[in-house]
Amino acid sequence: MIPERVVGRLSQYRRFLMRLKAAGNTHVYSHNLAEISGGTAAQVRRDMMTIGATGSPTKGYEIDVLVDRIGQSLDAPSGQKAVLVGAGNLGKALLHFFSEGRTKLSIAAVFDNDPAKQGQSMYGCDGCICHHIDKLEAVVKESGADVGIITVPSSAAQEVADCLSSAGVKGILNFAPITITVDSNIYVEDIDMTMSLEKVAYFARGQVVESV
Amino acid sequence: MIPERVVGRLSQYRRFLMRLKAAGNTHVYSHNLAEISGGTAAQVRRDMMTIGATGSPTKGYEIDVLVDRIGQSLDAPSGQKAVLVGAGNLGKALLHFFSEGRTKLSIAAVFDNDPAKQGQSMYGCDGCICHHIDKLEAVVKESGADVGIITVPSSAAQEVADCLSSAGVKGILNFAPITITVDSNIYVEDIDMTMSLEKVAYFARGQVVESV
DNA sequence: AACTGTGAAGCTGTTCACAGCG
DNA sequence: CGCTGTGAACAGCTTCACAGTT
Numbered sequence: 001m002i003p004e005r006v007v008g009r010l011s012q013y014r015r016f017l018m019r020l021k022a023a024g025n026t027h028v029y030s031h032n033l034a035e036i037s038g039g040t041a042a043q044v045r046r047d048m049m050t051i052g053a054t055g056s057p058t059k060g061y062e063i064d065v066l067v068d069r070i071g072q073s074l075d076a077p078s079g080q081k082a083v084l085v086g087a088g089n090l091g092k093a094l095l096h097f098f099s100e101g102r103t104k105l106s107i108a109a110v111f112d113n114d115p116a117k118q119g120q121s122m123y124g125c126d127g128c129i130c131h132h133i134d135k136l137e138a139v140v141k142e143s144g145a146d147v148g149i150i151t152v153p154s155s156a157a158q159e160v161a162d163c164l165s166s167a168g169v170k171g172i173l174n175f176a177p178i179t180i181t182v183d184s185n186i187y188v189e190d191i192d193m194t195m196s197l198e199k200v201a202y203f204a205r206g207q208v209v210e211s212v
Numbered sequence: 213m214i215p216e217r218v219v220g221r222l223s224q225y226r227r228f229l230m231r232l233k234a235a236g237n238t239h240v241y242s243h244n245l246a247e248i249s250g251g252t253a254a255q256v257r258r259d260m261m262t263i264g265a266t267g268s269p270t271k272g273y274e275i276d277v278l279v280d281r282i283g284q285s286l287d288a289p290s291g292q293k294a295v296l297v298g299a300g301n302l303g304k305a306l307l308h309f310f311s312e313g314r315t316k317l318s319i320a321a322v323f324d325n326d327p328a329k330q331g332q333s334m335y336g337c338d339g340c341i342c343h344h345i346d347k348l349e350a351v352v353k354e355s356g357a358d359v360g361i362i363t364v365p366s367s368a369a370q371e372v373a374d375c376l377s378s379a380g381v382k383g384i385l386n387f388a389p390i391t392i393t394v395d396s397n398i399y400v401e402d403i404d405m406t407m408s409l410e411k412v413a414y415f416a417r418g419q420v421v422e423s424v
Numbered sequence: 425a426a427c428t429g430t431g432a433a434g435c436t437g438t439t440c441a442c443a444g445c446g
Numbered sequence: 447c448g449c450t451g452t453g454a455a456c457a458g459c460t461t462c463a464c465a466g467t468t
Binding site: 008011012016035037074075076080088089093094098103105146147149169170171173177178186191192193194195196198200201204 | 389
Binding site: 257 | 448451452
């Protein structure tokens with residue numbers, strides 16, 4: 001089991017590697033990866049150790065091999081599905097984001113309470129249509145999705161989390177700026193934009209960052 | 213200077229406190245705050261120590277006092293302004309998000325390259341209109357904004373970062389899934405949704421989390 | 425010479441544990 | 447009693463430093 005921080009960085013590395021590869025490169029050095037991840041070369045090498053990837057002192061790491069190794073470490077071999085609840089601006093934005101995903105992870109279905117949105121086909125969701133939330137459990141079970149994404153307003157977030165939980169998802173990505181409580185065997189990751197903005201605002205002020 | 217993690221938690225605490233207050237409460241215990249922040253009571257008390265807040269053994273912390281203290285620690289006394297670049301779905305979602313902000317932080321202006329969006333008035337932005345990016349430097353300087361939010365596609369993110377940088381912002385909240393490089397005295401916070409999703413997907417699989 | 429792989433050291437943030445208090 | 451405030455112990459991650467490799 002890979003530590004959370006490492007998983008995050010591996011995800012970053014991979015995206016960068018794809019980009020490098022597309023640009024025609026075949027190898028990278030640890031310090032290249034360090035640059036984009038905001039870490040050090042030593043840290044990158046540690047991460048490589050964690051997933052058992054190795055490189056050569058002269059050439060660095062071979063991109064194809066590395067991407068493969070990261071995939072073996074992070075991806076479900078047979079693919080993985082997520083459902084998105086909340087088809088507002090944020091939900092739509094995410095569909096666009098994730099649809100460029102060449103990974104083994106796809107959005108299987110979209111749900112929303114708004115009758116006007118139901119039946120609408122959603123970009124990025126394999127031409128699927130937007131369902132009423134009543135269908136959540138059925139769709140999750142049928143599709144075998146194990147990840148839920150919450151992009152509904154705070155007021156509805158807990159309720160949606162409960163639905164997802166009883167539908168059987170194992171992980172939740174929560175965008176509502178509120179703490180949702182679910183069974184402890186479900187992994188919850190919060191993206192709290194308000195918090196991030198307040199952090200930036202704080203550090204943008206006066207705080208001089210040390211330059212070496 | 214408060215550590216990054218602490219700033220994040222303080223932001224969370226405050227939001228929860230506002231909610232408690234609205235519900236008619238006057239006091240909280242450290243363990244209440246621990247619950248919503250996913251930490252321990254000891255950690256909450258440490259955080260309180262960091263900002264010099266104190267409570268009483270019998271009543272806990274007084275909400276009004278605490279909110280005030282957090283404000284003194286995090287907020288710019290005279291308010292702070294941010295500009296948002298990229299008025300797509302994500303940008304619009306953020307405007308809605310942040311417009312409920314009762315804090316001292318507001319979105320002063322929105323920019324987008326799309327001529328169809330220019331001149332359009334944007335919800336949540338004080339009735340302001342969407343500007344062409346050419347105006348960025350001028351608007352930033354005039355409004356005194358010191359935070360920039362990047363919600364443009366990856367391909368344009370670095371360019372926007374450069375504009376923001378030379379316009380003089382001191383902090384950037386970057387939603388593009390790519391590492392932007394700017395002068396080291398600018399604080400950059402990345403919100404990498406793809407990474408978060410991949411994390412959730414990873415931990416949703418097989419990984420049994422310890423229950424106490 | 426420049427990079428990888430890694431034991432060991434170092435840090436930073438977290439938690440323990442307990443004195444003090446209302 | 448149950449909670450706060452805090453020195454001290456702890457844990458996990460990060461970085462150092464250097465041997466090994468090509």
